[in-house]
Amino acid sequence: MQQLTAQTYRAFLHKQDDIILVNADIPATPLKARQLVDALCDGSGFTQLAPDWGADRYQVMLVKQDIRCLLCIEWLCEAVWLEPTGTTDIHRLWHTLQAG
Numbered sequence: 771m772q773q774l775t776a777q778t779y780r781a782f783l784h785k786q787d788d789i790i791l792v793n794a795d796i797p798a799t800p801l802k803a804r805q806l807v808d809a810l811c812d813g814s815g816f817t818q819l820a821p822d823w824g825a826d827r828y829q830v831m832l833v834k835q836d837i838r839c840l841l842c843i844e845w846l847c848e849a850v851w852l853e854p855t856g857t858t859d860i861h862r863l864w865h866t867l868q869a870g
Contacts, residue, residue, distance in 0.1 A: 774806055779813040783852075785864050792850040796843070803828050803843055806850070810841070814867050831855070837866050 774782050774794040784791045797803035811818055816832040828843040838855045854863045
């Protein structure tokens with residue numbers, strides 16, 4: 771699969787119901803997980819807040835102006851997704867990610 775970069779991240783995003791799937795390879799290491807988040811943030815203009823690591827998951831809050839979402843990487847279910855938080859809805863998050 772092609773690597774997610776700041777220039778290519780939009781091609782990896784797929785809106786499904788109330789989440790946005792990131793159709794990229796599951797990061798194999800913590801460093802690769804941070805690089806994936808960095809590429810997504812570099813391309814979309816989001817800023818990362820403090821990450822939260824668990825035994826089989828990584829979550830980090832992403833913020834751009836008044837838009838907030840949670841990026842989740844779950845190794846057990848082998849999935850990466852974004853979910854809107856607070857007053858941000860899925861349509862606004864999708865539009866913001868597509869606009870860069």
